[in-house]
Amino acid sequence: MQKRSFFSFLIIILILSVFIVSCTSLQDGSSTDATERPMYYGRASGVTALEALNNAKVEAVRRAVSDLIGPASFSANRDKIDTDLFGKVNINALVMNDTLVTLQAGREGDLYFSDLGIRVDLKALAAVLRKNDIYGNQITPGGGQPALLPDQAPPAGRFVQSNTRETSKETASGSAPTASVSKTPAPLTAPIASPSSSLPETTEEERRFIENHIRLMTYMIYYDEDKVEDPFVMTTAVSIANEYLVSQKREIVDFRQIEEVKRDRELAYEESTGSVMSLIQWIAQKTNADVYGEIEASTAGETQGRNHYGKANVAVRFFEASTGRLLSSRTYSSPRTFSLSSQQDALANALQSSLYELMPLLLSDVEGYMAKALLSGIKYDLIIQGTEDARLMREFMQNLERRVKSVKRTFQSAEETRYEVYLLGTIDDLEDLVYDLADTVPGLAGLELIYMRGNSLTFHSGL
Amino acid sequence: MKKLLGLILFLCFSLGAFAQEISEKRDIAIFRLSYYSWSIPLEALGSVDEEIKNVFINLGRFNVLGMTYRLESEDIGNFISKIQEFKEVKAEIPREVLLGHAAFMEADFRRLVGSFIVVIPVLSYYDLSYDDESKTYSVTLETSFTFVNVEEEKSFAHFKIETLGSGENPNETIRSAISSIPAQLSYEVRKIPLFQIKTGIMDISGRTALIQFGKDRGVTVGDEFAIIQPRILSSGFELKEETGLLVVKEVHEDFSYAYVLFASKGGPFVGDQLYEVPRFGSESAFYGHLLVRERDLSLLAGVRQVATRGFYKYRPFVGIEFPLALNYSLGGFLSTLYLGVELNWYLGRLQITPQVSAGISGKIPFEEEEEYQLSHAGGKVQLTVSYLFRKNVKLFLDTGYSLWYSIEPSLFPDLTGLFAGAGVTVKY
Numbered sequence: 001m002q003k004r005s006f007f008s009f010l011i012i013i014l015i016l017s018v019f020i021v022s023c024t025s026l027q028d029g030s031s032t033d034a035t036e037r038p039m040y041y042g043r044a045s046g047v048t049a050l051e052a053l054n055n056a057k058v059e060a061v062r063r064a065v066s067d068l069i070g071p072a073s074f075s076a077n078r079d080k081i082d083t084d085l086f087g088k089v090n091i092n093a094l095v096m097n098d099t100l101v102t103l104q105a106g107r108e109g110d111l112y113f114s115d116l117g118i119r120v121d122l123k124a125l126a127a128v129l130r131k132n133d134i135y136g137n138q139i140t141p142g143g144g145q146p147a148l149l150p151d152q153a154p155p156a157g158r159f160v161q162s163n164t165r166e167t168s169k170e171t172a173s174g175s176a177p178t179a180s181v182s183k184t185p186a187p188l189t190a191p192i193a194s195p196s197s198s199l200p201e202t203t204e205e206e207r208r209f210i211e212n213h214i215r216l217m218t219y220m221i222y223y224d225e226d227k228v229e230d231p232f233v234m235t236t237a238v239s240i241a242n243e244y245l246v247s248q249k250r251e252i253v254d255f256r257q258i259e260e261v262k263r264d265r266e267l268a269y270e271e272s273t274g275s276v277m278s279l280i281q282w283i284a285q286k287t288n289a290d291v292y293g294e295i296e297a298s299t300a301g302e303t304q305g306r307n308h309y310g311k312a313n314v315a316v317r318f319f320e321a322s323t324g325r326l327l328s329s330r331t332y333s334s335p336r337t338f339s340l341s342s343q344q345d346a347l348a349n350a351l352q353s354s355l356y357e358l359m360p361l362l363l364s365d366v367e368g369y370m371a372k373a374l375l376s377g378i379k380y381d382l383i384i385q386g387t388e389d390a391r392l393m394r395e396f397m398q399n400l401e402r403r404v405k406s407v408k409r410t411f412q413s414a415e416e417t418r419y420e421v422y423l424l425g426t427i428d429d430l431e432d433l434v435y436d437l438a439d440t441v442p443g444l445a446g447l448e449l450i451y452m453r454g455n456s457l458t459f460h461s462g463l
Numbered sequence: 464m465k466k467l468l469g470l471i472l473f474l475c476f477s478l479g480a481f482a483q484e485i486s487e488k489r490d491i492a493i494f495r496l497s498y499y500s501w502s503i504p505l506e507a508l509g510s511v512d513e514e515i516k517n518v519f520i521n522l523g524r525f526n527v528l529g530m531t532y533r534l535e536s537e538d539i540g541n542f543i544s545k546i547q548e549f550k551e552v553k554a555e556i557p558r559e560v561l562l563g564h565a566a567f568m569e570a571d572f573r574r575l576v577g578s579f580i581v582v583i584p585v586l587s588y589y590d591l592s593y594d595d596e597s598k599t600y601s602v603t604l605e606t607s608f609t610f611v612n613v614e615e616e617k618s619f620a621h622f623k624i625e626t627l628g629s630g631e632n633p634n635e636t637i638r639s640a641i642s643s644i645p646a647q648l649s650y651e652v653r654k655i656p657l658f659q660i661k662t663g664i665m666d667i668s669g670r671t672a673l674i675q676f677g678k679d680r681g682v683t684v685g686d687e688f689a690i691i692q693p694r695i696l697s698s699g700f701e702l703k704e705e706t707g708l709l710v711v712k713e714v715h716e717d718f719s720y721a722y723v724l725f726a727s728k729g730g731p732f733v734g735d736q737l738y739e740v741p742r743f744g745s746e747s748a749f750y751g752h753l754l755v756r757e758r759d760l761s762l763l764a765g766v767r768q769v770a771t772r773g774f775y776k777y778r779p780f781v782g783i784e785f786p787l788a789l790n791y792s793l794g795g796f797l798s799t800l801y802l803g804v805e806l807n808w809y810l811g812r813l814q815i816t817p818q819v820s821a822g823i824s825g826k827i828p829f830e831e832e833e834e835y836q837l838s839h840a841g842g843k844v845q846l847t848v849s850y851l852f853r854k855n856v857k858l859f860l861d862t863g864y865s866l867w868y869s870i871e872p873s874l875f876p877d878l879t880g881l882f883a884g885a886g887v888t889v890k891y
Contacts, residue, residue: 048717050485050663050675053734090484090736093693093701097732124695131699240563307569338569340551352563 034148036122037096040064041152043115045108052105052114057091064120067149069129073136075364084132094125103155117154122147206424210374214367219245220253220289220321222280224296233348237295240352241316244359253287261286284321288454291327291366293318297351301343308339310346314354318366322379322455328365332358377405377422380430381456384447386463387417392443399437404430431457484736485675486661490579492529492546493519494539496606498586507637508586511606514641515584518648523681524658528579543581543613550576577614584608587623591633600636601629606644610655620655624648646743653741660739662688664731670723670811672731677715685744685771685778686711688737689854690726707731708740708854710809712775724851725812740854743891744772748857750886754786754865756878762787763882769805771890778805782820786878795828797838797875799867805847812851819844824867826875838875839867849888857888 042059046052065081066074074081099119106113126147129139138147221241223234235255242252261283284292296315301308311334318328334354339346387393390412397419401407404423411418423430431449434457438444446462496512520527532545554575559565588605603625610620624647628640652658660680666673676682690707707726711719723731748767753760765784779802786797803820821842825835845863852858860883867878 048485048675049665053665054484054663057734089695089701090693090703092484092691092734092736093695095734097734098729100733102733121695123697127695127697127699236563243563309569335566335568337566338572339567340572349560349563349567353560353566356564 033150035151036146036148037099037119038064038122038149039099039117039151039154040120041103041115041117041155043104043113043155045111045113047111049105049112049114052112053116054091056114056116057095057118058086060116060118061091061094061120061125062086063152064122064125064149065129068122068125068147069134069136069139071364072368073134075361077134077136078360080132080134085128085134089128094121094128095119096121115155117152120149122149206375209424210371213374213378214370215249216251217290217370218251218253218288220258220280220284220287220292221245221255222258222283222292222294224294230299230344230347233299233344233351234295234297236348237297237314237351237355240355241293241295241359244356245363248363250363253284253289257287258283278324281319281321281324284319285454289321291318291370292321293362295355297354299347299351301347303343306340308341308343308346310337310339310343310348310350311335312347312350312354314351314358316355316358316362318362320370320373325373327369328362330358330361330365374424377424379455380421380423380427382419382421382430382434383416383456383458384419384461385416385450385458386461387412388414388463389443392441392461392463393417396437396441396444399440400433403433403437427452427455427457434459484661484663486524486659486680488524488526488680489658490528490550491519491525491582492532492542492579493527493582493584494542496584496586498589501586501589503586503589504634504637506634507641510638510641511586511604511644512584514644515582515606515648518645518652519582521681522649522652522658523679524660539581539583546579546581547576547613550579574614579613581611581613582608583611588625591636599629599631600633601627602633602636602640603627604637604640604644608648608651619657622651624651650741650743653739659741660688660737662737662739664690664733664735664737665718667731667733670809671712672709672721672723674709674711674719674721674737675717677717677719679717682711682714682719683773684711684714684775685773687724687740687742688721689740690731691736691738692728692730693736705854707735708851709737710775722809723811724809742772744770746771746857746888746890748782748859748886748888750859750861750884752784752861752882752884754878754880754882756876756880761878763884765799769888776807778807779803780805780818780820782822786824794830795826795833795836797824797826799824799839801842803842814847814849814851814857816847816849817844818847818863824875824878836874837870839869839878841865841867841879843867843882845882855890857890858885859888860885 040060040063042056042061042063044052044055044059046055062081065085069077096119099117101117102114103117104113104115123146126139129135130141133141135141138145219242221238223238238255242255245252262279280292280294294317296317297312299310299312301310303309313331313333315329315331317326319326332354334350337346337350337353339349384393384396393412397407397409400419400421404421406422408420409417410420421430423433425433431452434447438447443463444461447459448462449457450460451458493516496508496515498508516527516530519525529542529546529549532542532549554572556567556575557565557571560567560571585607586604587607588603590603591600592602593600604627605623605625607623608621609618611618624644626640626643626647628636628638628643630636630639660676660682662675664672665675674688688709688711689705690709692704692706694702694704696702706728707730708724709721709731710724711721713720746769748769750765750767752763752765754763763784763786765782767780767782769778769780771778782799782801782803784799784801786799799822801820801822803818805816805818808815819842822840823837824839825837827835843863843865845861847859847861849857849859862881862883865878865880865882869875869877
C-alpha cells in the first residue's frame with residue numbers, strides 16, 4: 001500500500017514538474033513574441049535607389065507607430081507624425097540598419113522601389129513620440145513599461161536578401177540588386193490596422209469573418225445634390241475620395257454607375273420608398289454598397305490682381321447602406337489655397353486636398369465602428385412566403401434563434417412572414433442555415449429559395 | 464572618455480536640422496563681381512568673375528540660375544526680382560498638389576519662387592606692387608563672398624579668400640593670383656554645412672561601399688565621407704555620432720565607390736547615412752629620418768605635401784627636408800626639394816605606401832653675402848606604413864634608401880644610404 005502511495009506521489013510530482021516546465025516555456029514563448037526591436041516590413045519608391053530605401057524604412061516605422069499607438073491615435077496624429085517624426089528625425093535613428101533584409105528592389109519606369117524588412121528600435125521610437133506628445137495604447141505620458149511589439153509577418157513569396165556585403169556592379173548602374181521585380185505599385189500611405197484585432201470577446205473564426213467583411217466592404221461616395229454649387233468641382237471631390245479608397249485596396253462603386261442607376265431609376269425610387277429613404281441610400285442598396293458617403297461642401301473664392309485664392313469647408317458623412325446608420329461624420333476647413341491660373345483651380349485644390357485629409361479619418365471611423373457593430377451580426381432580411389401555419393413558423397424561428405446572433409419577426413401574415421436576422425456570416429451561410437433548419441422542422445421540407453438580392457432572402461415554404 | 468574623443472557629437476536641438484538625409488541640388492544665382500574704387504584692369508575683373516562662376520558650376524551641387532541677368536542687372540534687388548520672375552514661369556507645382564492630395568497655399572508658391580541662394584562676390588582688397596630689386600610684380604587679391612537666402616531674406620555664410628600672385632608684368636601677376644581662387648573657393652563653399660553632400664550607402668561589397676552621387680554632385684576621387692549614426696536619447700533628443708570614414712576611389716556619373724577606412728559596430732551597413740568631410744585636398748606629413756651614411760648617422764627633418772583630392776591609388780607629392788647634422792658644419796642650411804609619386808594600398812586604418820621621388824639640394828648660407836649654392840641631386844625610394852589614428856591624423860613609420868649625390872664633392876659629402884624614421888600626417 002505504501003509502495004503504491006509512493007508511486008502515486010511520484011506520478012503527481014512528475015505531472016506537476018511537466019506542468020511547471022510547460023508553464024515556464026509558455027511564458028518564455030510569449031516574452032520572445034513581443035520585443036523592443038520587432039521586425040517590420042515596408043515598401044516604397046523614390047527617384048533614386050537610396051530615396052526608395054529610406055522611404056521603405058519610413059513605411060516600416062510608420063506601421064510600427066500605428067501598432068504602437070493604435071490606429072485611432074495614428075489617424076488623429078497623422079499630421080504630427082508626418083512632420084515631427086518623419087519630417088525631423090533621421091530615420092536611421094529609429095531602425096537597426098544591420099538587420100535590414102531586402103525583399104525586392106529595382107526600378108519601375110522612372111522610379112526605383114525598395115521592399116525591405118528591418119528591425120525597429122521601439123525604445124527610440126517611444127522617446128520621440130513622447131517628446132512630440134503623441135500618445136496611444138503603449139505610449140503613455142509617464143513612460144513606465146517598455147514598448148514591445150511582435151515581429152510583423154513577412155510578406156509572402158518575396159525573395160529575401162539580408163544586409164550582407166555581397167554586391168555587384170549591376171547594382172551600381174541602377175539596375176535591380178535583387179532578382180525579382182514586382183509590378184504592384186507601392187502603397188505609400190499607412191495601412192489601416194484592422195480594428196477587429198482589438199476586440200477580445202470574439203472567437204478566432206468570428207474575428208476572421210469580421211476582418212474579411214470589413215476588408216471586402218464596398219463603398220459608395222456621392223455628394224449632397226441639394227447643396228451643390230458646382231457639379232464639376234463636386235465630381236472631382238468624389239473622384240479624390242474614391243481614389244483614396246482604391247489606394248487603400250477598398251472596393252468602390254464607380255461614379256458613372258451611380259449616375260446611371262440614378263438616371264434610370266429615379267421614378268422607381270419614388271414608387272418603392274415613397275421618399276422615406278434618401279436617394280443616395282437607395283442607390284447604395286441597389287448597387288450593393290455596404291457603406292455610402294455623402295459629401296457636402298461650401299466654397300469661397302477670391303481674386304486679387306493676378307492671384308487667385310480658394311477656401312472650402314467640407315463635411316463628409318458615412319452611413320451603413322442597409323440601415324442608414326451613421327458611421328462617421330467629419331468636417332474640415334481648408335487653408336486658403338492659391339493659384340496663378342484661375343479661381344476655379346484654387347477652389348478645386350481646396351476641396352480636393354480637404355477630402356484627401358478627411359478620408360483616412362473617415363475610413364478609420366467606419367472600420368472601427370463596423371468592427372464593433374458586426375459583433376452583433378450582419379442584418380439580413382429573411383422573407384418566407386406561404387406561412388399559413390403560424391405554429392410551424394414559430395418553431396422555425398425558435399430553431400433559428402439558437403443558430404444566429406439574434407432574430408426579430410417584423411411581419412407575419414398567412415401570405416408571408418418577415419424576419420430581421422443578425423448573423424456573423426455571409427448571405428450564403430444564412431441560406432444554408434435556413435435549409436438546415438427546414439430539414440429539422442417537420443412540414444418545411446419543401447422550402448426553397450425564390451429570390452435573393454443584396455441582404456435579402458425570399459423563400460417559399462412549400463406549403 | 465577615449466571613445467568620446469573619437470566621436471564628434473552633434474546635439475540636435477533645432478527643429479528640422481537633420482531632417483534631410485539626401486542632399487538636393489540648390490538653386491543658386493551668382494551676382495556679378497562688384498568692386499569698390501580699386502583701379503583694377505577690367506580684363507582682370509572679368510577673369511575673376513569667370514573663375515567664380517566656373518567654381519559654382521563645376522561643384523555640381525548647384526543649379527546655377529540667372530546667368531543671363533547677372534551682368535545686365537543694375538543692383539542686387541533687381542537681380543533677385545528677375546530670377547523670381549524666371550522661377551515663377553518655370554515653377555513646377557508639386558505632384559501631390561496636382562494629384563489633389565495636398566493644399567497649395569501662397570506661402571508654398573512664394574517658397575517655390577523664392578527658394579534660391581544669391582552669392583554676392585566683392586573684390587574687397589587689391590594691391591599691386593613692383594619690387595625694383597627683383598624686378599617683379601606682386602599682387603594681393605582679397606575677394607569676399609556673401610550667401611543670401613532669398614526666401615528668408617538673410618545671409619547665412621560669409622568668407623574671404625586672399626590670393627597672391629607674382630610675375631614680370633601686371634597681367635601675368637594678376638592672372639597667377641586669380642588662378643589660386645578656384646581651389647580655395649571650392650573648399651570654402653564645401654565647408655558651408657548647407658552645401659555639404661549628405662548621402663547614404665546603397666550597397667556594400669567587402670570594404671567597398673557603393674554610395675549615391677558621383678560626378679553629378681561634384682564628387683571627386685579622394686573625397687572623404689563620414690558615417691553618421693543618429694541615436695535617440697531617452698529625452699527624445701537626437702544625437703549624431705561619427706562612426707566611420709570612407710574615401711572615394713571611383714566616381715561614376717551618379718554614384719561612386721568608396722573604400723571603408725574604418726567603421727565601428729560591425730558596420731558599415733546598407734542605408735547608413737554619410738556626410739561629406741570637406742577637405743582642401745591635401746596632407747602634410749612631418750617626419751624625422753635617421754640616415755645611415757657610411758659610419759655616420761645623419762638626422763633629417765622634413766615635410767611632405769601630398770595631393771589627395773583627385774587622387775586615390777597614385778598620388779603626387781612635393782617635399783622639403785633638411786639634413787640637420789650637416790648644416791652647422793657646412794656654414795649654411797642644406798635644404799632638399801623633391802617631387803615624387805606614391806602608391807597607396809589601404810588595409811583599413813593601415814596604409815602601406817611605397818614612394819619614389821627625385822630632387823635637388825642646395826645650401827642656404829648663414830652669411831648674407833654668400834649665395835645660394837646647389838649641393839646635391841638625386842632621389843630616394845621609401846616605404847611608409849601609416850595608421851589612421853584619428854579622422855584627420857595618421858602616424859607613420861618610414862624606411863628607404865637615399866641617393867643624393869654631391870654636385871661639389873669637395874664641399875658636400877654624398878648623402879646616400881639606408882634611412883628610417885617616423886612622423887605624423889595631418890589631413891586637411
